[in-house]
Amino acid sequence: MTKSFRLPDLGEGIHEAEVIAVVVSVGDAVKEGDSIIEVETDKAAVEIPSPYTGRVTDLRVKPGDIVTVGHVLMTFSDTQDGETLPGERPVEIPAESGPEAGFQSPAGPEREPVPASPATRRLARELRVDLRRVQPSGPAGRVTSQDVRSFADQAEASVKMPGVAVNEAKPLPSVRVETPKLPDFSKWGPVETVPLRSVRRATSKQMGLAWSQIPHAVSQEMVDVTKLESFRRKHQAEIEARDGKLTLIVFVLKAAATALKMFPYFNSTLDTASGEIILKRYYHLGVAVDTDDGLVVPVIRDVDRKSIAEISVELKNLVQKARARKTLLEEMHGGTFTITNAGALGGSMFIPIINYPQVAILGMGAAALQPVVVDRENREPEIVPRLMMPVVLCIDHRVLDGSDAIRFLKTLSDALKDPEELLMTMI
Amino acid sequence: MVMGELIQETDVLVIGAGPGGYSAAFRAADLGLDVTLLDMQKRPGGECLFQGCIPSKTLLNLAELIHEARRTEFMGVTFDQPRIDLGKIRAWKEKVIDRLANGLFTLGEKRGVQLLKGQGVFEGSDRVRVYNSEISQIKFRRAVLATGSRPKSLPGIEFKQNGRIMNSAGALALTDIPESLLVIGGGYIGLELGTVYASLGSRITLVETQNRLLPEVDPDLVLPLKERLSKIFKAIHLSTRVLSLNEAGNRVETIFGGDVDTPDQTFDRVLVAIGRQPNSDGLGLNTTKVSMDANGFVVVDEQQRTSDERILAIGDVTGSPLLAHKASHQGKVAAEVIVGKPSAFDAQVIPAVVYTDPQIAWCGLTEEEARKQNRSIRVERYPWKLSGRATSMNAVDGLTKIIVDAETLRVLGFGITGRNAEGLISEGALAIEMGAQLEDLALTIHPHPTLSETLAETAEIFLGRAAHVLPGRRGDANGP
Numbered sequence: 001m002t003k004s005f006r007l008p009d010l011g012e013g014i015h016e017a018e019v020i021a022v023v024v025s026v027g028d029a030v031k032e033g034d035s036i037i038e039v040e041t042d043k044a045a046v047e048i049p050s051p052y053t054g055r056v057t058d059l060r061v062k063p064g065d066i067v068t069v070g071h072v073l074m075t076f077s078d079t080q081d082g083e084t085l086p087g088e089r090p091v092e093i094p095a096e097s098g099p100e101a102g103f104q105s106p107a108g109p110e111r112e113p114v115p116a117s118p119a120t121r122r123l124a125r126e127l128r129v130d131l132r133r134v135q136p137s138g139p140a141g142r143v144t145s146q147d148v149r150s151f152a153d154q155a156e157a158s159v160k161m162p163g164v165a166v167n168e169a170k171p172l173p174s175v176r177v178e179t180p181k182l183p184d185f186s187k188w189g190p191v192e193t194v195p196l197r198s199v200r201r202a203t204s205k206q207m208g209l210a211w212s213q214i215p216h217a218v219s220q221e222m223v224d225v226t227k228l229e230s231f232r233r234k235h236q237a238e239i240e241a242r243d244g245k246l247t248l249i250v251f252v253l254k255a256a257a258t259a260l261k262m263f264p265y266f267n268s269t270l271d272t273a274s275g276e277i278i279l280k281r282y283y284h285l286g287v288a289v290d291t292d293d294g295l296v297v298p299v300i301r302d303v304d305r306k307s308i309a310e311i312s313v314e315l316k317n318l319v320q321k322a323r324a325r326k327t328l329l330e331e332m333h334g335g336t337f338t339i340t341n342a343g344a345l346g347g348s349m350f351i352p353i354i355n356y357p358q359v360a361i362l363g364m365g366a367a368a369l370q371p372v373v374v375d376r377e378n379r380e381p382e383i384v385p386r387l388m389m390p391v392v393l394c395i396d397h398r399v400l401d402g403s404d405a406i407r408f409l410k411t412l413s414d415a416l417k418d419p420e421e422l423l424m425t426m427i
Numbered sequence: 428m429v430m431g432e433l434i435q436e437t438d439v440l441v442i443g444a445g446p447g448g449y450s451a452a453f454r455a456a457d458l459g460l461d462v463t464l465l466d467m468q469k470r471p472g473g474e475c476l477f478q479g480c481i482p483s484k485t486l487l488n489l490a491e492l493i494h495e496a497r498r499t500e501f502m503g504v505t506f507d508q509p510r511i512d513l514g515k516i517r518a519w520k521e522k523v524i525d526r527l528a529n530g531l532f533t534l535g536e537k538r539g540v541q542l543l544k545g546q547g548v549f550e551g552s553d554r555v556r557v558y559n560s561e562i563s564q565i566k567f568r569r570a571v572l573a574t575g576s577r578p579k580s581l582p583g584i585e586f587k588q589n590g591r592i593m594n595s596a597g598a599l600a601l602t603d604i605p606e607s608l609l610v611i612g613g614g615y616i617g618l619e620l621g622t623v624y625a626s627l628g629s630r631i632t633l634v635e636t637q638n639r640l641l642p643e644v645d646p647d648l649v650l651p652l653k654e655r656l657s658k659i660f661k662a663i664h665l666s667t668r669v670l671s672l673n674e675a676g677n678r679v680e681t682i683f684g685g686d687v688d689t690p691d692q693t694f695d696r697v698l699v700a701i702g703r704q705p706n707s708d709g710l711g712l713n714t715t716k717v718s719m720d721a722n723g724f725v726v727v728d729e730q731q732r733t734s735d736e737r738i739l740a741i742g743d744v745t746g747s748p749l750l751a752h753k754a755s756h757q758g759k760v761a762a763e764v765i766v767g768k769p770s771a772f773d774a775q776v777i778p779a780v781v782y783t784d785p786q787i788a789w790c791g792l793t794e795e796e797a798r799k800q801n802r803s804i805r806v807e808r809y810p811w812k813l814s815g816r817a818t819s820m821n822a823v824d825g826l827t828k829i830i831v832d833a834e835t836l837r838v839l840g841f842g843i844t845g846r847n848a849e850g851l852i853s854e855g856a857l858a859i860e861m862g863a864q865l866e867d868l869a870l871t872i873h874p875h876p877t878l879s880e881t882l883a884e885t886a887e888i889f890l891g892r893a894a895h896v897l898p899g900r901r902g903d904a905n906g907p
Binding site: 057092093094103113115116118121122125126128138139140141142143 | 438460568569728732733734736767769774835836837860
């Protein structure tokens, strides 16, 4: 009887396309292989051939529509010569009758209907416009067909144009990509298959999620930690006496907590389902710990309310537990921001991936003595050896902008340059 | 499966070929679907055509002629007493039905709708067993339930074929003209058929349990009718119950309870017109997921969908008001919903007409409903004695009434009593559907002299610019 033609997989992970031209009209007879529709993906324009021989009975798209893979583009009757045979009728009955899915219980008190002519009401249903939201132009609140059309146009424009305020929170489209099937690698040489387990599996899942959902942007900075390092050395022993370990990351944790308070959007989560940003009023910072099994990220709670000494003790403890694989699940939950220190292993520059659903991550590289041009007032510029630490901040560009990242890093780096400054920021 | 069983598959099975059913079937066929229309009758039309609206209006047309002829004497035209040939009247009525049924049959056939005679019983959400037919089973992708309603009987009193206790169908069969007829029920069916029999010479006694006739209509609209009926009926007993009915020979012995002087009376015939009940039983709906309310009406949503995703329902079987024009509108919605169109039954008003003499028609909000809802309204009435056309027709016992929103002056309800109210009410329905204000009616030129002018004049009285009413004197506006 009737066949639906859906947008086929266009390959290369492309899941949606814009309709550029519809070559056929309802009633046209087409042959298998005839070009019937032209779409444009982000890569190229593609002509789609008809998979059937038959007659076009319904067109479901028009130029300008964005269609996703699987979307019904048109329907065909599958008669051989393009003629409708008696008794064979070319109409598709959708799985769900009507525009809204399923039986709507006619419960609830009746609301006063919006004054609008029957034709206007039908138009509103076709354009999926709620008459109650339309600003009426007619007398006594009467909504005209033109009102409905303008409302529909505006609604479309506000979705397409960035920066137009939308009054109501709406879910954002989530991005899902089907993973294409892998080739058989063994045809090119011997292979070995290792199961993905435990921390590796969790990391793989979490990073895949983060990378696919979060558009990352990166900002980096060299921080002069010369003074901080000498401060650290000076107090190292006393912290050790309290069974803690005073490392640079402890200062970074404190400085980050301060910056997070100043820039609350770094301490948030984007809720795509409701179209809202959730700002968290607590500062639980995760620290990435390298273990034999992989990366584990225990969380230090309320970093803003803890002293340098307290954090030194807690961090040492958490790292030991992590390496002994004794970290409790709840100790890894609830983080609002993450710090990862490649410097401990001697790494300098790298780009970390945000720990979803957080919106930013800070990477630390190894501090090293570097020649730095120092230009002080009333003096000739001079080259001096300074202990420089690279830091990198990755942000979720849906929530934050590069300018935010620069300001955040500036605050952080000012605090780390000078232990006194750090103290001042904590006041 | 039984050998030789004939199973048929169809896109859409419509059960019941009344105005709702055939509208659904025809629209579905026009939308390109394969449609089967199943009914106990060979030709479409249903209760409306064969035993309801059409035969009753055919007879009411004669009744109006007879009454009208009697009213012309004082205008200088005198007719002889009418001679009633009952056989010929019946033949005329059948001819009317036949002509319309044949028309519908042809319309169905030309659309390629399969018209199937038989009785359908569901055997699940995708198939119907068919009795009394060459087809034994129909498998469908969608079914539209359009089985309508049937007259209610009094508890313990069955309607017998050719019995003296009749329902509306029995009364329309016009077996004879009883000397005395008891009409039980003061709703529109009782009043209409009482009027028919009165015009043919029967003495009518009407009883109604409530304290008024046509309880859903505002009393001021009913008043002119009540006055007329009290002249052509022998007696009207309100707040009166029938305690017993006993068919004895050629008479029906009756005992009344309530506001009546003689509780024991006998009649040649009795018409029971106490309302209608849905045809939702005996259809095997228990094998589907269709749900019903306490009164047996099938529950549907605005898209006419039942709680069974494959089955839609329309018309009387889905509940009040039980009117053919509501059913046919819903039938089209159902067909469009099946093919995925964004249709909904969102009519704001469903006009109703009582074809008595005078007629009563109304649509939208009534004054009583507005009062119950505590809604702020204003009402304007136009008595037809002010109308040139009504006076020239000797039809001054009429009233036009408009109910508007007190603040926006948007029209919310219309009520018309009088000659040709059936034709006048649609302007009101259109005005409400269009969201018109009172001024829209006043500013639309109505031809003179017509009865339709009364609508514009009502609006003008309200706005203080009616020519035929002195400014500041608003007719008999806002009456009692």
